Amino acid sequence: xxxxxxxxxxxxxxxxxxxxxxxxxxxxxxxxxxxxxxxxxxxxxxxxxxxxxxxxxxxxxxxxxxxxxxxxxxxxxxxxxxxxxxxxxxxxxxxxxxxxxxxxxxxxxxxxxxxxxxxxxxxxxxxxxxxxxxxxxxxxxxxxxxxxxxxxxxxxxxxxxxxxxxxxxxxxxxxxxxxxxxxxxxxxxxxxxxxxxxxxxxxxxxxxxxxxxxxxxxxxx
Amino acid sequence: xxxxxxxxxxxxxxxxxxxxxxxxxxxxxxxxxxxxxxxxxxxxxxxxxxxxxxxxxxxxxxxxxxxxxxxxxxxxxxxxxxxxxxxxxxxxxxxxxxxxxxxxxxxxxxxxxxxxxxxxxxxxxxxxxxxxxxxxxxxxxxxxxxxxxxxxxxxxxxxxxxxxxxxxxxxxxxxxxxxxxxxxxxxxxxxxxxxxxxxxxxxxxxxxxxxxxxxxxxxxxxxxxxxxxxxxxxxxxxxxxxxxxxxxxxxxxxxxxxxxxxxxxxxxxxxxxxxxxxxxxxxxxxxxxxxxxxxxxxxxxxxxxxxxxxxxxxxxxxxxxxxxxxxxxxxxxxxxxxxxxxxxxxx
Numbered sequence: 001x002x003x004x005x006x007x008x009x010x011x012x013x014x015x016x017x018x019x020x021x022x023x024x025x026x027x028x029x030x031x032x033x034x035x036x037x038x039x040x041x042x043x044x045x046x047x048x049x050x051x052x053x054x055x056x057x058x059x060x061x062x063x064x065x066x067x068x069x070x071x072x073x074x075x076x077x078x079x080x081x082x083x084x085x086x087x088x089x090x091x092x093x094x095x096x097x098x099x100x101x102x103x104x105x106x107x108x109x110x111x112x113x114x115x116x117x118x119x120x121x122x123x124x125x126x127x128x129x130x131x132x133x134x135x136x137x138x139x140x141x142x143x144x145x146x147x148x149x150x151x152x153x154x155x156x157x158x159x160x161x162x163x164x165x166x167x168x169x170x171x172x173x174x175x176x177x178x179x180x181x182x183x184x185x186x187x188x189x190x191x192x193x194x195x196x197x198x199x200x201x202x203x204x205x206x207x208x209x210x211x212x213x214x215x216x217x218x219x220x221x
Numbered sequence: 222x223x224x225x226x227x228x229x230x231x232x233x234x235x236x237x238x239x240x241x242x243x244x245x246x247x248x249x250x251x252x253x254x255x256x257x258x259x260x261x262x263x264x265x266x267x268x269x270x271x272x273x274x275x276x277x278x279x280x281x282x283x284x285x286x287x288x289x290x291x292x293x294x295x296x297x298x299x300x301x302x303x304x305x306x307x308x309x310x311x312x313x314x315x316x317x318x319x320x321x322x323x324x325x326x327x328x329x330x331x332x333x334x335x336x337x338x339x340x341x342x343x344x345x346x347x348x349x350x351x352x353x354x355x356x357x358x359x360x361x362x363x364x365x366x367x368x369x370x371x372x373x374x375x376x377x378x379x380x381x382x383x384x385x386x387x388x389x390x391x392x393x394x395x396x397x398x399x400x401x402x403x404x405x406x407x408x409x410x411x412x413x414x415x416x417x418x419x420x421x422x423x424x425x426x427x428x429x430x431x432x433x434x435x436x437x438x439x440x441x442x443x444x445x446x447x448x449x450x451x452x453x454x455x456x457x458x459x460x461x462x463x464x465x466x467x468x469x470x471x472x473x474x475x476x477x478x479x480x481x482x483x484x485x486x487x488x489x490x491x492x493x494x495x496x497x498x499x500x501x502x503x504x505x506x507x508x509x510x511x512x513x514x515x516x517x518x519x520x521x522x523x524x525x526x527x528x529x530x531x532x533x534x535x536x537x538x539x540x541x542x543x544x545x546x547x548x549x550x551x552x553x554x555x556x557x558x559x560x561x562x563x564x565x566x567x568x
Contacts (some may be wrong), residue, residue, distance in 0.1 A: 001307070012300050013335065016307015016315075023261075023313070024287060043330070046297035055296060093323050117309065142245070207345040208379050210403035214431065214478050215379075 007068075008041030010034050011060060013048055018056035018115075030058040036125075037068020048123065052089040057115035059108065060123045062201045063098060065130040070142045085124040086123040098126025098157035105193075164217050243415040245389035245422055250316075251488040252424055260400055261290050261308060263301055264318025264354075265274040268293040275320060276356070276415060298324050302331035304498045305351045306339070314400055315351050322357035322409065323366050336405040337380030348363055356410040358449055358499065359547045365535035368412075370448070370500035375407045376477035376509075384478040385409040385448040389419040391474055394428030404429060411449040411499075433480035435487070439469035441561055442493035445484055445510060447473040450497045450548060457553035459483045464554075466561055476506050481513060488514055492523035493560050499547055502530030526561050529553065 001014035014032035021028040037063055038044055051058050062082045066073045079085055086093025092114070096107045104126060111122035129151035133140035140148070164170045205212050238389055240248075254260045262282060266275055271293045273280030283291035295302050298319055301521070319325050325332065336349045346428045359368040382404055386392040399406035435565040436451065437458050446454040451472035458468040469487050473479050488494045497509035507528040514526055528546040537543050546555075 004335065006330055009335060010329065012303020012331060013307040013310070015300065016304040016309070017311050018307070019304055020308045020311030020313055023308075024311075043299045043303065046295070046300035047303060049295055050297055050300040054292070094381075207341045207343075209382075210340070210348055 001030060003034050003038065008034060008038040008043045010038075011047035012043050012050075014058050014060075015056055018051065018058035018121075019054065021057050022054075027116050028057070028214070029112050030056070031061060032058060033061050033063065035068065036064040036066065036073055036077060036082055037071075038062070039079075039085060040068070040077060043090075045085075048085070048089045048091070048121065051121040052091050053150050055118060055120035056142060059111040059115060060121060061108075062123065063128055064125050065128050065131065067134065067143065069134045070138075072142075074104050081125060083123060083125040089121075089123075090109060093123040093125065095125040095127065098106045098128040099154070099159075101156070101160055103218075128156075154174045218220075232415070236497060237420055239418050240389045240421040241418055242386075242389045242392045242410070243276065243278055245393040246282070246410070247280060247282075248422070248424075249393045249400075250279060250282055251285070253314075253397055254282065254290065257314060257400075258290075258311045261292075261305075261313050261315040261553045262266055262318065263292045263294055263304060263315060265296055265301075265320050266293055267291060267318055269409075269557055274318065276412075278415075279318070282431070282446060298328035298333050301314060302328040302336065302351075302353065305353070306331060306336055306349055308350045309349050310339075310347055316396075316400060317351060317353050319353055319355040321367050322355040322371055323369050325353070325371065331379050332405075332407075333380070337378045340404065341380060348403045349405045350403050352402075352406045352408055354396075354408045354410060356412050356415075357517070358411040358413050359531070359536045359543055360413050360449075362538055362543060363412075363536075364538040368525065368536040370409075370498065370531075372407070372409060372476045372498075373500060373504060373509075376506060380404065381477065382406045382475070383409070384430060385411075386473055386474055387411070387414060387451040389417075390422040390426075391428060391434070391472075393422030395425075395430065395474065397424075398430050405532050407431070409448060410434055410545045414449050414452070417452070420498055428474070431475045431478045431480060433483040434472045435483070436470040436472050437468065439467035440491060441467045442495060442557055443469045443471060443484070443487040443491045444495045444497060444553065444557065445471045445473060446497040447476060448499060450499050450553075453548070453550045454497055454553055455555055456550040457557065460550065460554050461557055468557055472533070479506070479510065482516065484510065489521060492521060493528065493559055494503055494526045495560055496526070497529045497548055497553055497556075501533045502528055503533055505530050513541045526556055527556055527560050529556050 010032040014030040018030040064082055068076050081095055082094040083093035089187045094107050097103050107124055114122055131152055135155045208215060228291050262279055267279045268283035268288055268291050293333055301317050305317040308315045340348045357368055357370055363472045372383050375381050384395045386395045399408050436455050454470045458470050460469045469491055471487055496510050498507055511526040511528055537546055
């Protein structure tokens with residue numbers, strides 16, 4: 001469950017998906033993603049408490065990028081780290097280098113196994129950074145320049161790429177082919193979207209309710 | 222145990238001829254949960270160890286259907302609605318109890334931004350078939366934070382349906398209809414009506430969301446109401462009859478979508494409309510109805526559309542203030558007579 005247009009909304013809904021998995025007796029696990037800013041919203045605390053009390057198969061993944069909108073972590077969050085907040089809900093809280101895929105995998109695997117075994121939720125705090133402002137095109141004047149430059153210099157993507165080659169897991173040609181395929185898929189999706197016709201205004205009537213006849217025509221005027 | 226008694230009554234004895242709103246709601250749950258294993262109930266204190274709900278409406282349900290399907294929750298309204306939404310996305314039919322309507326304000330993000338909009342924002346890839354029950358109503362000195370009517374707030378959000386039954390049979394039928402509905406429904410229960418008696422529901426008789434009930438036929442004026450004041454309107458109509466005025470009483474039962482056809486047909490016949498609701502009058506549901514009727518029947522109205530609602534203040538605690546706050550049958554009679562007098566002056 002990714003975030004919606006409302007910061008902090010993913011956790012309560014992920015609980016419902018996890019409840020359904022629990023009722024079904026399936027081994028599915030719900031994963032809720034959110035940022036450090038979202039951990040200051042009441043819904044975070046309600047959701048973690050409920051998930052813990054009901055032992056729901058859910059993993060809460062906080063991407064701590066050190067800014068909530070334009071405000072730094074230090075100015076907005078009293079907790080020393082987000083993972084510490086797990087203590088209040090009597091669940092494991094783990095801080096991990098979110099820019100290290102192997103470390104991230106190990107932590108996530110353990111959390112998912114716990115959830116599947118009926119032991120309830122885990123809170124993972126994945127430390128990361130953002131290379132751009134909160135809003136597309138914002139000048140990010142509020143971000144510390146040196147901090148941002150250091151984070152860009154430690155970009156996890158080239159680091160992981162070099163690591164894969166150094167460990168002999170993949171060679172340059174294989175990685176270049178993957179990159180080319182991914183970029184191609186993105187280009188195709190963008191081309192498809194740009195070539196698609198704009199929606200007909202009749203779509204204002206669609207999907208408000210399952211039955212479009214419920215709302216009278218004049219209500220859309 | 223009461224829980225067992227409720228069960229046995231529901232499963233083995235023929236339905237009694239009359240019942241209460243409270244028992245009708247319990248029966249609706251029993252029948253819905255027995256018919257569909259995907260139906261769930263969650264909310265504060267709803268399971269049997271916590272007394273089966275603060276009013277006892279869900280007594281017996283967790284014992285009969287299991288505490289995995291009927292779950293008491295922490296006092297966490299956002300978490301309650303969020304869990305209902307999530308389970309509905311995975312194929313369940315959750316009913317979330319928000320105890321009192323005022324507490325829904327704590328969960329508005331989940332209700333307004335998520336439950337109401339996920340169908341539209343997903344391009345129809347998913348719906349949110351949940352029912353959110355909440356009780357409310359002035360008249361028991363519960364003060365300013367336990368008795369508001371917020372039906373117009375919810376009716377103003379595209380994607381939500383809003384129902385407010387006033388009889389046991391409607392409470393049963395509309396709760397079943399809401400649970401079966403593919404869209405999120407707000408189900409409003411009036412606290413004073415729980416004990417009120419009426420004909421027992423016929424489980425086979427479906428009540429459609431959006432269809433009003435004509436409680437009494439009449440020719441001089443139309444009174445439109447819903448929830449507890451629909452009962453007051455029927456009482457008022459009986460008094461009016463003794464004074465020589467014939468009032469047609471329409472119980473909307475559903476506020477969103479409201480039964481425009483039934484109201485327009487009635488007002489086309491009577492030429493006069495009085496709208497009565499317990500929500501405060503300014504910006505209430507009555508304004509939408511009045512505007513629609515004025516627009517559709519302009520020139521055929523014998524008098525201006527009149528609205529009665531509660532006073533524009535928080536629900537007061539003090540008995541005399543609370544009594545004065547909500548319209549009652551006496552005030553409905555006065556307003557109806559004044560409305561009909563307007564005509565006689567014109568003639």
